[in-house]
Amino acid sequence: MSIDKKKPDTSPADGVNTAADEAPDLDAVMRKYDRESAPRLWEGTPQLIIRILMAAFGLFCIGMTLFSKAMPEIRLTMFVGCIIIIGFLTYPAKKGSVHVNALPWYDIALMVIGGCIYGFVLEKNEVGTPSQDNTQTEPVTPSKPEKPDDTQQETPAVQPENPNPTGGESAVIYVPDEQSESLTPVGTDVADDSDKALVDALIKAGALPEGAEVVSSSLADGVLTLDMNDVYADAVRASGTAGEEMLVYSLVNTFASARNAESVMLTVGGKPLQSGHNIYDYALTPTN
Secondary structure (H helix, E strand, O other): OOOOOOOOOOOOOOOOOOHHHHHHHHHHHHHHHOHHHOOOEOOOHHHHHHHHHHHHHHHHHHHHHHOOOOOHHHHHHHHHHHHHHHHHHHOOOOOOOOOEOOOOHHHHHHHHHHHHHHHHHHHHHHHOOOOOOOOOOOOOOOOOOOOOOHHHOOEEOOOOOOOOOOOOOEEEEEEEOOOOOOEEEEEEEOOOOOHHHHHHHHHHOOOOOOOOOEEEEEEEOOEEEEEEOHHHHHHHHOOOHHHHHHHHHHHHHHHHHHHOOOEEEEEEOOEEEEOOOOEEOOOEOOOO
């Protein structure tokens, strides 16, 4: 007599769902009610492109933070513009409209409009509009006689015998006030009447950054040309509009007064000084 052995029934009871059956339903519910759980579905080559784009954006942010000398307005504008584009590539504008490798036309339109708006702002920041207080709308070219005069040819590094109205080893330098809104003339002692002595006095007063130097200077037809080093140029580029104005005109006012010049031309490496707001390809007149 044989006894049949029945194997235990391990199948789920009727009406009981397994975790595998519940997972798709739970995922669908989360996509429906939680926007962060409903990103776009990218597969294959589009998915690879999006991942490369995300990695490139991360490297871009690190590079801008550590190495960029652009104005904060420019860096932030570029960051927001990229975020808008990446945001629409990652999340749809409408819930329940997620399809594999699909990007609706209205998402494309919103992404392009957002990116273009910040691209326009970026262009305005790069070009910059000079303020009415400290710049001129057109380059000022010193007047020259019709016939050339050998006595008016440019001479290097002109240093007047007594550039200071008070005489002796003293000079008048122009430093920003406490609010950095205007320049104040201040009398100070200097080692001599050289360019270096004037720059050192401005550095000591906090008007110029440490390491700023006049590489060369020349005076012709009332225009004093100062060729500055990269330390000064970098400080100008890294400053905001008000800070840039103080750095530029502290130098212009001080040297125009000391050298009896009508205007001052600022160059770096023989080329006009450039910042995030302006290209100083014209002679600057001292402010009052």
